[in-house]
Structures are given as C-alpha cells and as structure tokens.
Amino acid sequence: MxxxxxxxxxxxxxxxxxxxxxxxxxxxxxxxxxxxxxxxxxxxxxxxxxxxxxxxxxxxxxxxxxxxxxxxxxxxxxxxxxxxxxxxxxKKFNEYVNQLRVEEAKSLLVETPFKVSEISEQVGFQEYKYFAEVFKSLLVSRPRLIAI
Known part of the structure; x- marks a missing residue:
C-alpha cells in the first residue's frame, strides 16, 4: 500500500x-x-x-x-x-453566534432572577437594544415577555 x-x-x-x-x-x-x-x-x-x-x-x-x-x-x-x-x-458567523447567545439568554430569562439587560451582557451582547432586536428576530418575541 x-x-x-x-x-x-x-x-x-x-x-x-x-x-x-x-x-x-x-x-x-x-x-x-x-x-x-x-x-x-x-x-x-x-x-x-x-x-x-x-x-x-x-x-x-x-x-x-x-x-x-x-x-x-x-x-x-x-x-x-x-x-x-x-x-x-x-449560517453566517454572526448569525450562528447570535443564535447561541439568544438560546442561552432564553434559558437564563426563564431560570434566573437577573434583569434582561444583565442577561444580554452575560451572553455577549454589547448593547441591549441590539440584543432585543436579535432576540425578537430569532424568537418572534421580546425578551421581557419570556422573562415573565
């Protein structure tokens, strides 16, 4: 061989x-x-x-x-x-990363008492406004509604 x-x-x-x-x-x-x-x-x-x-x-x-x-x-x-x-x-790189971040944020919103703005920082978003936009676009819901 x-x-x-x-x-x-x-x-x-x-x-x-x-x-x-x-x-x-x-x-x-x-x-x-x-x-x-x-x-x-x-x-x-x-x-x-x-x-x-x-x-x-x-x-x-x-x-x-x-x-x-x-x-x-x-x-x-x-x-x-x-x-x-x-x-x-x-997926594009940013789409992939954002999806990971949003999935983690979703879990944290349900399982922890942290504020939405704190969670957005914890999962890697630099700006809350951008986090909210990405979250809504991927999950068709606002972060605050998931946290309730």
Whole structure:
C-alpha cells in the first residue's frame, strides 16, 4: 500500500495489455482513485476545521468574539473561514453566534432572577437594544415577555 491508501498494480506486464486503450484505462482508474482519496481528505480537513471553530465559538461566544479570531485559531484567512463556515453550517458567523447567545439568554430569562439587560451582557451582547432586536428576530418575541 502507498500513501492515500491506493493500491497500485506494481508490476504490470505491459505485454498483457495489447493496446494503448487498456493501458489508458488502467492509468485513468488509478488517477480517479487518487483524486477521490484526495477529495475525501480535503473534506475531512474542512469538517475538522469547522468542528474546531464551533468548539471555539461555544467556549467564547459570551465575549466579543470576531470571525477573524476564529479564522486565526484554525489557520485560515477570514474570508475563507467565512465562506467555509457558511457552506458547512448554513449560517453566517454572526448569525450562528447570535443564535447561541439568544438560546442561552432564553434559558437564563426563564431560570434566573437577573434583569434582561444583565442577561444580554452575560451572553455577549454589547448593547441591549441590539440584543432585543436579535432576540425578537430569532424568537418572534421580546425578551421581557419570556422573562415573565
């Protein structure tokens, strides 16, 4: 076995293949197998990067986290991270972070005696007004109504 887990026909008796076409088919099959393995490895790497990014976001979403910070953690450019994140999660970075924050805020509103403004800060929103807008857009309700 060789790298990429492709088995080559090490000793091909060329005389068995009496035509160029058969040799070409053998070669094409090997190239396709290599290409397929490379594509799989590339997808695995992308999945790993997004899993790592999601873990980092989960840990730091209550801070003023930025996409370029997460991109730096997984060693890619901010533009590529944004593209890949949207492709793999179906959400833009800010949408994803805001959803995490709102879900946590919803739990805190129900389970704790904290004020809505305190909870908005605890989950990472810098401004209460923006928190209220995002909350309402995602849950179709105002934070104060959930807290009651």
């Amino acid at each position: 060789y790298p990429l887990d492709v088995q080559y026909k090490q000793f091909v008796d060329v005389q068995l293949y009496n035509s160029y076409r058969l040799l070409q088919e053998l070669f094409d099959d090997d190239v396709m197998a290599i290409t397929s393995k490379l594509d799989e490895k590339k997808e695995d790497q992308k999945n790993w990067m997004i899993e790592r990014a999601e873990a980092y976001i989960q840990e730091y979403y209550t801070s003023n986290i930025k996409a370029y910070e997460v991109a730096d953690v997984i060693n890619v450019s901010p533009n590529y991270f944004s593209y890949l994140f949207k492709q793999k999660t179906g």
